Amino acid sequence: MKPRTTSIPSIPLHSPFYATDNAYEGDCLGLSVLLELPEDAVRAVLAPTPFDFVTSHAWVEFYTFPTLTGFSPYNDTFGDQYAVFGVVVPASYGGVHGGYYAHCYKNKDFSASMGREMAGFPVKAAEVHVQKTGRAMTGRVACPTARYEASVIVGDESVADPAFAVRNPTLLLHVIADVEAPDSVLLEQVISRDVSQSSDLTAVEAEPAVNYRPAPSEIDDLSWLEAGRPVHADFFSGRFRGALGRVLATTEVSPRLLDRVAAIKA
Incomplete structure (x- = not known):
């Protein structure tokens, strides 16, 4: 078997979208709003996943990076700066409490590819714009399947997440389809990822509005x-x-994948 000629496990190897698997960083700012929702609506979102219901709430968040290094394989100066909209549902799996990333929209292809391929973020392409002017911060997302807007007036008091609405670590469902069989899974795994431990972010209170x-x-x-x-x-x-x-x-693991692994080990 020929060795890989690149250290980035991108799909496909000859044309990687992103420049790293995790060694990227930048200055970040964003807004988060916790929504109270009908319980049946939250349960319906969790129903197709292995995650357990915790509370009838969900976080919506917009964030952007004024500076960002190590992520894109090129110097990204095109269009709006990298921005993200996400919906995070408090959930649990096997005793681990965190935030299931139910929806994720990004405005850059390199970040979308890495998030989907590596970790199972449900990334879709969209127009995502985040702006802070004085104490006001706004975010909006728009694509064929989603439109949402949120804004906050920033306060000056430190604030912590409500205890019942845990959102870290991020809980993800990573699914790879089987190319040899229709409607079949090659590999499915549950992933925990905690950027709250690797990052230095602080939060202050804010007064929200959503649309x-x-x-x-x-x-x-x-x-x-x-x-x-x-x-x-x-x-x-x-x-x-x-x-x-x-x-x-x-x-979940396809029997065909297990057979191939056994053949490699033999």
Whole structure:
């Protein structure tokens, strides 16, 4: 078997989208809003996953990087700076409490590729714009299947997450399809990733406002957030650093993959 000629496990190897697997960092700022939601809406989001229900709440977050190094294989100066919109649902798996990343939208292809390939973030491409002017910070996301807006007025008191609405570490469901069989899984695993431990971010209180807008297509990923009522918010900033994940469990493996592994070991 020929050895790999690159150290980046990107798909495909000859044309990597990203420059690293975890050694990226930058100055980061963002807003987070905790929504109270109907319990059945949250349970419906968790239903197709192995994660257990914790509370009828979800976090929506916008963040951006004024500086970012080590992520893109080129000097990224095109368009808006790298920005993200995410929806994080407090959940648990095997006694580990964290935040299931239910939705993720990014405005750069290199970050979308790494998040999906490596860790199982449900990244989709979208227009994501985040702006801070004085004490006001706004974020908006728009694509065929999602539109959402949030804003905060930044305070000056330090604030901690409500104890019932845990969001770190991030819980992810990483699924690789089987190329040889329709509607089949080659490998499925549950991953925990905790950038709160690798980063130096601080949060202060904020006064929130949110605005769900119907998606322009027949599919609306965020319709379950329409009834969300803001109950907590913060503005966070500081140095963000990437982190590797930790596999909590392998929940499905194709027999064909196991046969191939056995043949390699033989």
